[in-house]
Amino acid sequence: MLRRVVVTGASSGIGAATVRRFAELGWQTVAVARREDRLRALAAETGAHPIVCDVTDETQVARLAAEVAETGGATGLVNNAGGALGTESVEHAVNDDWRRMFEVNVIGLRTVTAALLPVLRDGARRSGSASILNLTSTAGHDAYPGGGGYNAAKYAAHAVTNVLRLELAGEPIRVMELAPGLVHTEEFTLNRLRGDAAAAAKPYVDVEPLQADDVARVLVGAFEQPPHVNQDLIVLRPVAQSSVFHTHRGPLTPKGQ
Numbered sequence: 001m002l003r004r005v006v007v008t009g010a011s012s013g014i015g016a017a018t019v020r021r022f023a024e025l026g027w028q029t030v031a032v033a034r035r036e037d038r039l040r041a042l043a044a045e046t047g048a049h050p051i052v053c054d055v056t057d058e059t060q061v062a063r064l065a066a067e068v069a070e071t072g073g074a075t076g077l078v079n080n081a082g083g084a085l086g087t088e089s090v091e092h093a094v095n096d097d098w099r100r101m102f103e104v105n106v107i108g109l110r111t112v113t114a115a116l117l118p119v120l121r122d123g124a125r126r127s128g129s130a131s132i133l134n135l136t137s138t139a140g141h142d143a144y145p146g147g148g149g150y151n152a153a154k155y156a157a158h159a160v161t162n163v164l165r166l167e168l169a170g171e172p173i174r175v176m177e178l179a180p181g182l183v184h185t186e187e188f189t190l191n192r193l194r195g196d197a198a199a200a201a202k203p204y205v206d207v208e209p210l211q212a213d214d215v216a217r218v219l220v221g222a223f224e225q226p227p228h229v230n231q232d233l234i235v236l237r238p239v240a241q242s243s244v245f246h247t248h249r250g251p252l253t254p255k256g257q
Helices: 014-023 036-046 056-069 096-126 148-167 188-192 197-204 212-224
Strands: 002-007 027-035 049-051 074-080 130-135 171-178 232-238 242-244
Touching: 002 014, 014 027, 014 036, 014 130, 014 212, 027 036, 036 049, 056 096, 074 096, 096 130, 096 148, 096 171, 130 148, 130 212, 148 171, 171 212, 188 197, 212 232
Parallel strands: 002 027, 002 074, 027 049, 074 130, 130 171, 171 232
Antiparallel strands: none
16 A cells, blocks of 8 residues: 655754654655755655755646656645744734745645645545645644734644645545644744744743654654544644643642642
């Protein structure tokens, strides 16, 4: 049975961890990202098939879909490519930042999904089922000050996921969403804060956040479920984070006697 999955945003963080986890469990993987050097290193480590592609470029995405089809097809897609830029208020936000966030988190997700759906349908005919998982964020379910553009983009990605599930009803293709909370990766917050390393470290002080490997285990676990099981929405947070508004700092200790 074909078990081959395409993972976008695979050059670092959750994407790279996801490729590694799939490979550990015997899946064939297609690792997709813009940075060729990192993809080549990941491919050497995991056996993944690397494809350099910017998900915001429709021509490159069309080539991606063609190469996936020509090299064995796929039964899985993880739309992981995304990111945040800035923490300015709505009043003081930069429109170019918002455009970039929508391009990668929403339009790129749609472009890749549309291009690969024929490939996934062919995989489902051959193997009985296929799966799509969109990596969103708790920022797509709860708004917070300074999150305007990222909140809006991830809320939109959440909506697109729900619409896609309705549109594919009756086909053997499950559509899932994984919304992580506080995750520490090497680049996400640093990129959001435009390279300010000191500021990027602050959200993780005195708290044990999720790591990329934690998210990857849950993500791949959703693909490992029997094909009739659809985990529509998985919200994943560290124990110390009870909501986007409350993260406990310091040791976690039982109360009472």
